[in-house]
Amino acid sequence: MSQPGWNPVRLSGDQGKTQPEKSPSAISVELAVKTEEARKAFEEVIANNPEFRVKPAKEAGPAKLHILELDDDLKQSFSFIESILQSEDGSEVFLTAPCLESGILLEAMRAGVKEFFPQPIQKEEIQQALEKVASRSKSLRHSPSTKVGQVIGVFGGKGGVGTTSIAVNLAVCLQKAGERKSVVLVEVNQHGGDLPLFFDLQPNHSFRDIGADLSRLDTALLTRILTKHATGVHVLPSGYDDLSSGRLTPECVEPTLKLLQSLFDYVVIDCGHVLDLTTKKVIEVSSSIVVVSTLIVPVVHRTKRILDLLRGSGCDNEKIKLVLNRYTPEEKEVLKETEEALKFPASWLMPNDYPTASGAINNGAPLVVHAPRSQVAKCFQEMAASMITGNQDQKESTHWVDRLRKIMIGRSKPRPVHA
Ligand SMILES: Nc1ncnc2c1ncn2[C@@H]1O[C@H](COP(=O)(O)OP(=O)(O)OP(=O)(O)O)[C@@H](O)[C@H]1O
Ligand SMILES: [Mg+2]
Numbered sequence: 001m002s003q004p005g006w007n008p009v010r011l012s013g014d015q016g017k018t019q020p021e022k023s024p025s026a027i028s029v030e031l032a033v034k035t036e037e038a039r040k041a042f043e044e045v046i047a048n049n050p051e052f053r054v055k056p057a058k059e060a061g062p063a064k065l066h067i068l069e070l071d072d073d074l075k076q077s078f079s080f081i082e083s084i085l086q087s088e089d090g091s092e093v094f095l096t097a098p099c100l101e102s103g104i105l106l107e108a109m110r111a112g113v114k115e116f117f118p119q120p121i122q123k124e125e126i127q128q129a130l131e132k133v134a135s136r137s138k139s140l141r142h143s144p145s146t147k148v149g150q151v152i153g154v155f156g157g158k159g160g161v162g163t164t165s166i167a168v169n170l171a172v173c174l175q176k177a178g179e180r181k182s183v184v185l186v187e188v189n190q191h192g193g194d195l196p197l198f199f200d201l202q203p204n205h206s207f208r209d210i211g212a213d214l215s216r217l218d219t220a221l222l223t224r225i226l227t228k229h230a231t232g233v234h235v236l237p238s239g240y241d242d243l244s245s246g247r248l249t250p251e252c253v254e255p256t257l258k259l260l261q262s263l264f265d266y267v268v269i270d271c272g273h274v275l276d277l278t279t280k281k282v283i284e285v286s287s288s289i290v291v292v293s294t295l296i297v298p299v300v301h302r303t304k305r306i307l308d309l310l311r312g313s314g315c316d317n318e319k320i321k322l323v324l325n326r327y328t329p330e331e332k333e334v335l336k337e338t339e340e341a342l343k344f345p346a347s348w349l350m351p352n353d354y355p356t357a358s359g360a361i362n363n364g365a366p367l368v369v370h371a372p373r374s375q376v377a378k379c380f381q382e383m384a385a386s387m388i389t390g391n392q393d394q395k396e397s398t399h400w401v402d403r404l405r406k407i408m409i410g411r412s413k414p415r416p417v418h419a
Pocket of ligand 2: 163165272
């Protein structure tokens with residue numbers, strides 16, 4: 001652990017080195033080893049092994065084999081190794097460190113690391129380990145499966161409508177709903193994004209680090225950049241706001257989301273409320289777009305424009321889900337008129353509960369954790385349940401809002417949208 005920080009160095013042909021021609025079906029390797037001598041040993045053995053190839057930076061999807069060097073921050077390193085192995089079917093991790101300590105070795109085994117190489121590394125040991133990977137990979141080849149996570153973009157009809165509250169709680173509910181599911185919450189709002197405050201996190205890294213050198217984007221870089229919250233949700237803040245320099249570009253957002261999609265089951269995105277080239281890119285990549293609105297006239301007015309723009313740009317109606325936040329049962333007539341004006345039915349009505357919503361934010365805890373028995377929390381749980389892949393046909397709900405809908409409006413569950 002003589003390294004000052006986990007600062008992965010990529011071996012990918014980007015460094016001007018030419019690799020011998022390898023078959024695209026060769027096992028892809030991502031190498032994040034900072035110590036030069038150790039890195040060279042791995043490079044040499046991989047270069048001489050036709051069954052393995054180094055994954056180019058621009059290649060989509062995760063590598064099959066990750067070779068990492070242990071960082072000072074052991075907790076974060078092992079936590080990310082676990083999430084790589086959990087989210088990437090059939091992938092393997094090798095670990096190297098300048099010294100062999102029994103505690104670290106034990107921790108590495110627990111995290112699921114297949115091979116541990118104390119430095120200086122013996123090349124024969126690398127070769128033997130690679131042979132074992134190749135043999136395991138052959139037996140797995142009959143059932144290949146590459147993860148393609150569900151991308152859910154949450155877009156605000158206007159500032160302050162509750163976009164971040166909804167993105168945060170949806171992500172936490174998705175994480176809680178599936179034990180072996182992985183969820184990442186990404187902030188693309190560059191106009192005063194405040195995602196870390198909702199989790200009481202002070203992340204050292206953000207999208208800004210990815211934007212600084214896009215060619216370094218790979219699983220190892222994400223290892224360093226994502227922050228894991230106690231709920232299990234990984235968080236990627238935007239790092240940009242109105243007062244900072246620079247911009248989060250669509251060129252940065254697209255490959256990042258695609259890589260995250262290959263690593264996580266759910267990618268939930270807080271888009272803020274500004275429709276620009278970057279948020280348009282998010283919308284393009286998203287499998288579902290949750291548009292958040294309220295029953296306040298200026299918000300409805302802008303929501304209508306957003307819905308029209310989304311539909312006008314070819315966005316499939318089925319992809320869009322409308323959430324009306326801060327709803328009270330007395331507003332049933334306004335709700336009816338609003339849905340008619342929008343030519344769009346609301347999929348969910350989120351109850352108005354300012355003390356609970358604000359209390360959660362001020363405590364730096366997601367509402368579903370802060371007040372799990374509240375009506376709002378139950379509504380979030382139902383929303384997440386309906387978005388879980390393969391669970392789109394929601395069960396008959398017993399929730400008060402749905403019962404109210406059934407009685408007053410004559411519908412009991414979200415239905416397909418017809419413009
Ligand atoms: N269901 C709700 N009932 C009552 N108040 C709510 C509800 N959801 C959110 N709020 C309140 O609305 C305010 C704005 O919430 P939030 O920050 O999530 O909105 P936003 O759309 O992300 O805002 P911004 O445009 O600043 O990013 C907060 O004070 C929050 O407590
Ligand atoms: Mg927000």
